[in-house]
Amino acid sequence: MGAQEGGQRAEPVRRESSLRAWLLHFVYDLLWVICALFSSPWWVTRCLINSTFRRLVWERLGFELKKVRAKGAAPRVLVHGVSVGEVKAAQSLVVGLEESGYEVVISATTDTGVDVASKVYGGDRVARFPLDFSPVVRRFLRSLRLDAVVLVELEVWPSFLLAANHTDIPVVVVNGRITARSYERYDAFRYLLPQFHRISMFCVQDEEYAARFKDLSSQARRIVVTGNIKVDALPLELRAPGAEIQQLVCGEASRQLVVAGSTHEPEERWVVDAWRAHFPDAALVLCPRHPDRCDELSVRLGGRVQRLTELRSKGEERDESRALLIDTVGELEEIYGLADVVIVGGTLVQHGGQNMMEPAAAGRAVIHGPSFENFVQEARLLERAGASRVIAGEHELGATVRELLADDSLRSEMGELGRAAIAGERGATHATLVALEEMLPKAGSGDVAAG
Known part of the structure; x- marks a missing residue:
């Protein structure tokens, strides 16, 4: 699939508020509260006896964001990968964004993902992805002062997408893939959550994935086949182990x-x-x-x-x-x-x-x-x-x-x-960066989020 007709820049998705949408997200947040209350004996006990789990909970609630370096003058882009594979796959994309003048912050969900991200990119550029509870997500976005969000492969959460939309932060999926099994699950809840139409653009690995994303997004949002950036992140030179x-x-x-x-x-x-x-x-x-x-x-x-x-x-x-x-x-x-x-x-x-x-x-x-x-x-x-x-x-x-x-x-x-x-499969990172040029705020243009 080629460029969007007319070469128009893909804008952040803004949706008019409706009673149905408000009720969906209210119930969704309420379920988080109910689950937290009912499971509190378990997670409170684990926090008391397990320092690793305590760190996980604290970070997912957004209380360790001060360690991330202060935002500079350049547009700030969050690149999120759920775990080790996605974090490592994003390396060539992160380098390309930085060379284009963007400031990049990395987020991950799992402990191993955060640890590897800290080793690869430096701990002052890494944040734990927040729990998908609206107050937590809003604090996360407000603290990091993001201008755009890049989700590696497919890590979509309803409250995160909604909060990004409401603050005019464009969200793009890169290296997008969706298995047949995942497609069936998402399709069953397509009119509820996580609401794929809130994503500004999908850069996907192949035509098969493109067709699935097009169906789930329910409209002509931009979908571009860019290839697999994991290939570009793999070193092909044979290096002797230490x-x-x-x-x-x-x-x-x-x-x-x-x-x-x-x-x-x-x-x-x-x-x-x-x-x-x-x-x-x-x-x-x-x-x-x-x-x-x-x-x-x-x-x-x-x-x-x-x-x-x-x-x-x-x-x-x-x-x-x-x-x-x-x-x-x-x-x-x-x-x-x-x-x-x-x-x-x-x-x-x-x-x-x-x-x-x-x-x-x-x-x-x-x-x-x-x-x-x-x-x-x-x-x-x-x-x-x-x-x-x-x-x-x-x-x-x-x-x-x-x-x-x-x-x-x-x-x-x-x-x-x-x-x-x-x-022979290399080149996906370049294709992805070309696609992102039309959506991301231009480096040095002043077209960045307010503090």
Whole structure:
């Protein structure tokens, strides 16, 4: 889909107030209050005994926004990604916006997303995305003094959209995607919430997603196919991992290395069983999608694992006869560079997959299961290129890994094909920035939100 007819700038969406709309949002806010009251024994207790949860609640209520640097003269754009994948995917877009003269603030919802954003962009540019309760959202927007909001992929909340509309802040979805399952859910509530018509523009990954967004927005809002910016954020140059991580992960031995990345319960157990039965001479690394599961995982695996934090803190030697559990955030990409074969988690259970492009960009042979509805385009690209092996389930895992470990030339070819396929898909960031030019306030124009 091309540019909007007549080249007109996409404006912030303003909707006339109506009794129906007011009642919808009143009931929505009331439900937040009721849920908070009824669940208060649980969340108050957790806040008292768990400092991490206490921090999450405090930040989602908008009480830690003073740490974000004061707004400068340039137009300020919020780039929001719900978690690690979206935060990392936005890197090339953030660089492009800054080069165009915008000030960028990053927000995320999850703890891991906030932690990675702070490492990548700096803590004074990162805020926790607010709870979608109208007073909290209004405080968030008022404190950050935003001129535009960019939502990576699809993270839409009714009160946030309404508050942005009422304060003339344009909202755009970039790298937009919506799975068939999500489309059905949104379609069932299309006349209630979250009200897609409040979004000024959708920059989407492909025509299939464009058709779904067009249907849900119920009008001719601007929809542009720009491609997948996650591809642009992937480094294609083969960089040697750091000496420290190489020593910790590989030790002194020269075993082949299998990495299972972003895994979910019970994929770790399946991988360990396949390792013991089919490729025990290789070293194994397990990197759960949620590191807070590592204590439980260590027990479930019978304690026959090593943990990365303990190798660092206690100075233990790497024992490659035991699986290594990665219980930190932000190191998986570097560990992929050490692997011979990568198993992508979230694909052997009904989760919808995790990003298989990261190991492919590192030139690794990739294996994943049949559940990848959240990464359909990425999975199809690698499969068509011959860069991945798609297995029917965990019962095929051991034999497939063993086959790839036994064939150096095949692994090398898969790695090269994956990198070539990814290189051919680049350009989405530029297309997205071109589309945003018509909507964002011009840097240096003075067309910015009042304080």
